Amino acid sequence: MYKIPARWVQAGKTYPVYAKNRPTPARASHSGGCQDDSPIYNRDVCAEPQKSPLAVFNDDVVRCQKCARLRVYCESIAYSKRRAYSDWIYWAKPVPSFGDERASVLILGLAPGAHGSNRTGRPFTGDGSGDFLYPVLHATGFASQARSVSRSDGMQLRGCWISAVVRCAPPDNKPRPEELTNCAPHLDREIALLPNLRVIVCLGRVAFDAFLRHLKRVGQLEKRRYRFAHGAEYELAGGRHLLASFHPSLQNTSTRKLSQAMLLEIFERARAIVPRWAPEAGSEGERRAVTA
Numbered sequence: 001m002y003k004i005p006a007r008w009v010q011a012g013k014t015y016p017v018y019a020k021n022r023p024t025p026a027r028a029s030h031s032g033g034c035q036d037d038s039p040i041y042n043r044d045v046c047a048e049p050q051k052s053p054l055a056v057f058n059d060d061v062v063r064c065q066k067c068a069r070l071r072v073y074c075e076s077i078a079y080s081k082r083r084a085y086s087d088w089i090y091w092a093k094p095v096p097s098f099g100d101e102r103a104s105v106l107i108l109g110l111a112p113g114a115h116g117s118n119r120t121g122r123p124f125t126g127d128g129s130g131d132f133l134y135p136v137l138h139a140t141g142f143a144s145q146a147r148s149v150s151r152s153d154g155m156q157l158r159g160c161w162i163s164a165v166v167r168c169a170p171p172d173n174k175p176r177p178e179e180l181t182n183c184a185p186h187l188d189r190e191i192a193l194l195p196n197l198r199v200i201v202c203l204g205r206v207a208f209d210a211f212l213r214h215l216k217r218v219g220q221l222e223k224r225r226y227r228f229a230h231g232a233e234y235e236l237a238g239g240r241h242l243l244a245s246f247h248p249s250l251q252n253t254s255t256r257k258l259s260q261a262m263l264l265e266i267f268e269r270a271r272a273i274v275p276r277w278a279p280e281a282g283s284e285g286e287r288r289a290v291t292a
């Protein structure tokens with residue numbers, strides 16, 4: 001039997017733990033299950049600030065393995081790579097959402113790009129769609145910079161949160177219906193964790209339809225006709241607004257089906273609905289409008 005050296009106990013050090021007794025990542029994340037009287041948690045770890053519910057949510061997304069086809073595809077892309085990114089270690093896991101946890105605007109995309117988000121690990125980062133979207137978010141005050149190239153590029157979002165209806169890159173950017181269904185509970189959980197939402201911007205028809213199914217699941221789909229069109233806007237229960245836009249995919253932007261001016265109009269409309277917010281000095285979580 002392993003005996004803890006007396007000098008360690010006196011010094012208050014962490015007890016060594018056999019591999020089989022190590023906490024799983026879920027427990028180590030302190031998602032509400034911290035057992036600080038257990039010898040496997042030391043005082044220093046328990047003193048760390050608790051993760052926010054959205055950070056725990058993102059951790060759970062990254063560990064998700066529900067769609068075998070997509071998981072295999074993402075990892076195979078990470079192995080074969082694109083020549084231009086041969087020196088990258090691809091993310092190759094489900095892509096977590098990104099943004100301001102107090103967001104009033106949700107941007108809902110389709111799925112990670114095989115060599116974009118699947119490489120960088122952040123939505124709309126490192127591919128043509130992001131090169132098109134982020135300058136617009138920057139111009140409308142939602143993003144701190146116009147270029148999004150990696151998770152460590154310093155980008156910060158303010159008042160918006162970016163997610164997708166499928167969080168693993170699908171072959172040909174086409175998720176199967178069962179994969180959309182598998183990923184739907186993530187969206188339901190995430191939206192419940194964003195209480196300040198006022199505007200939902202759906203990028204593309206697939207995201208638009210997936211958001212309507214979310215409304216149906218949570219019993220908030222009103223009996224009316226919803227039609228996807230660029231610039232379509234619907235007022236939802238609770239004063240929320242649903243805005244529809246073409247997706248900024250290369251297919252749409254290279255054919256000029258979607259221009260940057262068209263996308264800018266969508267986010268200017270979102271900006272008109274929600275004022276700019278800034279945290280109240282000295283009281284985290286409270287907000288005040290700085291401009292209308």
Ligand code: SF4
Nearest residue numbers: 064066067094168183
């Ligand atoms: S697409 Fe969604 S449900 Fe499927 S493995 Fe990825 S995160 Fe999980």
